[in-house]
Amino acid sequence: MRRTHDEMAMLIRERICIAQDECEMLLHEGELAQSFGVSRTPIRQVLQLLAYEGLVETRTGIGTVTTPLHEENRQRDGQVHQALLLAAAACACPVHIPEGARASLLTARDMLTDRPFSRDRLFSAESRLLEAADSLIPDTILSAAFRAASWRNLRWTMRQPEPALMQRATRMAAMLSRAADIARSDDSAEVLRFLSRPLG
Known part of the structure; x- marks a missing residue:
């Protein structure tokens, strides 16, 4: 079932917030697109929103990762x-x-x-x-x-x-x-x- 933009954002937020691992989580656009049944464009839009909210950041040569907590x-x-x-x-x-x-x-x-x-x-x-x-x-x-x-x-x-x-x-x-x-x-x-x- 295709998810809306808001539903995808909330599901990714939940993955980030509930994760027990203190290591940074790498978020692969392709894997997310496949799991939500959408193209990469809506995933990029969701990841941009999450970056605006401070949950993720983009690193050159690595991709999108969760923003570290210190x-x-x-x-x-x-x-x-x-x-x-x-x-x-x-x-x-x-x-x-x-x-x-x-x-x-x-x-x-x-x-x-x-x-x-x-x-x-x-x-x-x-x-x-x-x-x-x-x-x-x-x-x-x-x-x-x-x-x-x-x-x-x-x-x-x-x-x-x-x-x-x-x-x-x-x-x-x-x-x-x-x-x-x-x-x-x-x-x-x-x-x-x-x-x-x-x-x-």
Whole structure:
């Protein structure tokens, strides 16, 4: 079955984020095109999007590889993600919160509470949270920076051992319920401020 551009991008993001190997992952255009049943052109477009999001980079003579994460940057990367959420809250417009954003928060919560834990399910819930938060950020530059920081932060999150991820899923489900409640107030700044709090 042919996948859409967005579906291919999300599947490749998932492969990158869930990968346990700390080595760089080489992404072969031809193999990806064959596995998705498309030509190389849409794969190149998806890889360009992922490069824009900071998930991959192109190296001369090698090809497209996952952008390396450096342990010494882990804490700073988390701080950047939090700071961007706070900046988005400071710039938020008093506009109606789309019902889709609230529904995404509740769907993400249900993914974590209705079924047994899995890394795939946690990734899906985190992705929905990212999309919901991003829908509240009206500035395109801030949105792009937030998305890049969020994907990098998610890669760090998914490197944790399974017991830590299971605890995160439990805390995240409660946080998503509260965020959905706050979203009823139509105060996007308050939702973004709440989401900036560490789950710890």
